[in-house]
Amino acid sequence: MKYKYLVIGSFSLFPFAPKSQNFAQKDTVKVKTTEIQLVYSHYLQDGNNSAVTGGIGTEELSVYGPALNIIRSTPAASLAFNMGTDIITSASTDNIDTIMSSASRVDYRVFSNLNYTRNIGSNYSVNGGLGFSFESDYFSIGSKLGFSTKNIDDSRSLSVQFEMYNDDLRWGRKLGNIFGPLNLIYPSELRTKEWYSVHNRNSYNLKIGVKQVLNERNVLGIFSEIIFQSGLLATPYHRIYFSDNTEAVEFLPNERLKLGLGLKLNSFVFGNVILKNLVSGYRDSFGVIALAIENQTSIKIKPTLILQPHLRFYTQKGSSYFKPYMQHDSNERFYTSDYDLSTLNTISGGLGIKYNPILLKNKKFFFDAFSIKYTFLRRSNNLTAHIVSTIIYIKSIKAK
Amino acid sequence: MRQYLFKIVVFIIILLLQSCISLKPYERIYVNDSEMKMGMELEDSFRNYVYTIREGAVTPSSTKSSGGCGCN
Numbered sequence: 001m002k003y004k005y006l007v008i009g010s011f012s013l014f015p016f017a018p019k020s021q022n023f024a025q026k027d028t029v030k031v032k033t034t035e036i037q038l039v040y041s042h043y044l045q046d047g048n049n050s051a052v053t054g055g056i057g058t059e060e061l062s063v064y065g066p067a068l069n070i071i072r073s074t075p076a077a078s079l080a081f082n083m084g085t086d087i088i089t090s091a092s093t094d095n096i097d098t099i100m101s102s103a104s105r106v107d108y109r110v111f112s113n114l115n116y117t118r119n120i121g122s123n124y125s126v127n128g129g130l131g132f133s134f135e136s137d138y139f140s141i142g143s144k145l146g147f148s149t150k151n152i153d154d155s156r157s158l159s160v161q162f163e164m165y166n167d168d169l170r171w172g173r174k175l176g177n178i179f180g181p182l183n184l185i186y187p188s189e190l191r192t193k194e195w196y197s198v199h200n201r202n203s204y205n206l207k208i209g210v211k212q213v214l215n216e217r218n219v220l221g222i223f224s225e226i227i228f229q230s231g232l233l234a235t236p237y238h239r240i241y242f243s244d245n246t247e248a249v250e251f252l253p254n255e256r257l258k259l260g261l262g263l264k265l266n267s268f269v270f271g272n273v274i275l276k277n278l279v280s281g282y283r284d285s286f287g288v289i290a291l292a293i294e295n296q297t298s299i300k301i302k303p304t305l306i307l308q309p310h311l312r313f314y315t316q317k318g319s320s321y322f323k324p325y326m327q328h329d330s331n332e333r334f335y336t337s338d339y340d341l342s343t344l345n346t347i348s349g350g351l352g353i354k355y356n357p358i359l360l361k362n363k364k365f366f367f368d369a370f371s372i373k374y375t376f377l378r379r380s381n382n383l384t385a386h387i388v389s390t391i392i393y394i395k396s397i398k399a400k
Numbered sequence: 401m402r403q404y405l406f407k408i409v410v411f412i413i414i415l416l417l418q419s420c421i422s423l424k425p426y427e428r429i430y431v432n433d434s435e436m437k438m439g440m441e442l443e444d445s446f447r448n449y450v451y452t453i454r455e456g457a458v459t460p461s462s463t464k465s466s467g468g469c470g471c472n
Contacts, residue, residue, distance in 0.1 A: 041446040065446065153422050211438045216423060217430045221438040225458060260458050264438060268430035276435075282457035290457035298435040306435065308443075316456055341456050352443055373443045379454070389446050 029399050033073050035368075036394040039084065041065035047339075047383030050092035051250070052187075054239040055325035055337030059383060060091040076119050080129075083112040088135075096187055096237045109135040113142070124149050127161075137185065137237075140167040146207075155213040163205040169232055170199050184236045186249055195249045201231040221264040223280075229256040240337055242330040250336045252321060258284040272300035286319040288341060308352035308373065318343035339381050350375035350387075368393040 047059035067084025086109040113131030120126065124147065131142040146161035170182035184199055206226045213219050231254060238250035262280035269275055275297055282290040296310040319341040321334045328335045352373035370392050377385040423431065430436065440448065452458055 037442060039442070039446075043446070043450065069442075155422055209438075213423060213431050216427050219431055219436055219438060227458060258458055262459065266436045266438065268433060268436060274433065274435045280457075280459055284456070286456070288456035290455065292457070292459060300435075314451075314455060314457075319456065340454055344455075346455065354443075371443050373447070375447050377450070377454070383454070385450065385454070387447050387450055389443050391442055 030074065032398045032400070033071075034365075034396040034398075035069075035071040035073075036365075037069040037071075038392040038394070039065075039067040039069065040390045041067070041086075042388040043385065045383065045385040047379070047381065049324075049339040049381050049383065050095070051235065051238040051336070051338035051340075052092040052095050054241040054247075055339065057095060058091045062089040063087070078117045080115045080117075081113070082115075082131075085110045096185060107136050109133060115144075123152065137171050138167050138169045140165055142166075157211045159207075159209045161205075161207040161209075163203075163207070165201075165203040165205075167201040167203070167231075168199060169201060169236065186236050187239050190239075190247065190249055195251075196232055196234070196236065198232050198254070201229065201233060204228045217268040219266045221262075221266075223260075223262040223264065225258070225260040227256075227258040227260075229258070230254060234336070235338070238336065238338055240328055240335050241326045242328050242335075243326055244330055245326075246330050248330070248335075250338065252334050252336060253286070256285055258282070274298040274300075286321060286341065288316060288319050290314065290316040304356050304358065306354040306356070308354065309349070310352065310375070311349040312347070314346040314348075316342075316344050316346075339379075339383070342381070345380040346377060348375055348377040365394055365396045368395040 041063070042065070043061070043063035045059060045061040048057065049055055050057040050059045063086050065084060065086040067082065069080065069082045071078060071080045073079075088107040088109060090107060111131065111133035113129055115127060115129035117125055117127040126147045127145070129142075129144045133140045133142070142163065142165045144161060144163040146159060148157060148159035150157035168182070169184065171185035172182040184194070184196060186195060204227065208224050210222045211219060212221075233254060233256055234250040234252040236249055240248045240250055242248070260280060260282045262278060264276065264278045267275045267277075275295065278292070278294040280292045280294075282288070282292075292312060292314045294310070294312040296308055299307045299309075301307060319336070321336050322339075322341045323335065323337065324342075325337055328337070350373065352371060354369060354371040356369040357367070370390075372388070372390045375387040377383075377387065448459055
């Protein structure tokens with residue numbers, strides 16, 4: 001009799017028995033993130049080897065560069081929009097005219113880009129982007145397409161990116177009149193003839209990057225870049241003064257192949273110190289061979305405050321097409337007095353501060369981080385530059 | 401000299417890749433740190449743009465958002 005009640009009672013409790021997890025009916029939360037990045041970059045430069053005046057003359061330059069980035073992302077995709085302007089005050093560009101004409105002294109570079117990334121499964125993603133930039137002396141349209149893949153535990157990843165830039169180097173575009181009459185502009189005393197038959201420059205970049213986690217504290221990155229350029233690779237308003245006292249504009253081959261390879265090792269060495277070391281090599285068909293060694297150290301003073309001292313050495317064997325002021329022979333086929341293509345060494349270094357407070361995260365938009373980074377640069381031909389970048393990060397996270 | 405340099409670089413890469421391991425989730429605390437990201441930080445974007453203009457070379461892995469000459 002007792003056994004009968006026990007069996008009936010047991011069956012009556014079945015509805016209250018714990019159930020196994022039903023993964024098919026699992027609730028999912030979709031998170032949408034919007035990041036707004038307010039960027040301001042400031043650049044001050046001084047030197048005395050301007051290519052506009054044939055390798056002599058001031059290179060004084062100031063750039064004020066505000067920009068805005070907006071990134072909207074979901075677990076499946078992200079859309080990034082970027083726009084900004086560089087307000088350029090250039091003493092060397094002012095010397096294109098023999099008379100100091102303040103009209104060319106202040107210039108603007110305006111740029112904008114739109115990039116879309118789509119995740120395919122959990123291990124693959126594809127991306128594409130379009131953009132443009134224009135300044136008084138060029139108009140550039142850029143496009144890119146790429147994909148990346150990673151293994152299940154994200155210890156190894158591969159990314160491949162193809163980029164194309166189509167530049168028109170005719171002068172005349174400015175804010176409010178970007179479709180105005182366009183011509184290649186030569187130094188004022190050399191406008192008696194057309195020096196070049198083309199006004200376009202096309203660049204094709206192939207970038208391949210591999211990331212590999214080596215162990216619990218080290219990550220290695222290998223990056224390679226192949227760039228092919230064709231078209232007008234010289235700058236029309238760069239003067240050349242030959243040894244026989246004649247004058248011309250810069251002339252360079254109409255094709256250039258650039259090869260770059262970089263190795264980056266990020267190491268969480270101890271406690272709160274992270275070392276990021278980069279070694280990169282480069283060579284191109286103009287005869288430039290270069291090596292750069294760079295270190296950036298992140299020191300976490302507190303979880304919310306990071307100091308980032310950085311140092312970089314760069315050495316370059318110059319192009320055979322380069323010679324200083326009045327050193328070129330007028331019978332040479334190609335010639336430039338642009339010191340960016342000369343044999344040189346550069347040392348640069350500075351300090352960055354990143355502040356990332358954890359507060360106000362219950363608001364619709366919250367202040368996520370602030371960073372400021374200063375770099376001083378000195379080149380072996382006495383060109384000096386100060387670079388400051390500041391960024392305010394604002395974020396919004398919505399869960400559905 | 402170049403051949404020796406190339407061999408040394410290849411040797412270093414092979415040596416580093418020898419220690420590749422698959423980490424368990426609880427072992428990823430350091431490699432997942434935001435400062436350990438391999439890509440270029442936004443703070444370095446403008447600085448690298450300056451390098452591409454003021455130097456003959458291009459830094460691999462740098463971001464370049466537009467064409468143009470930067471001839472000033």
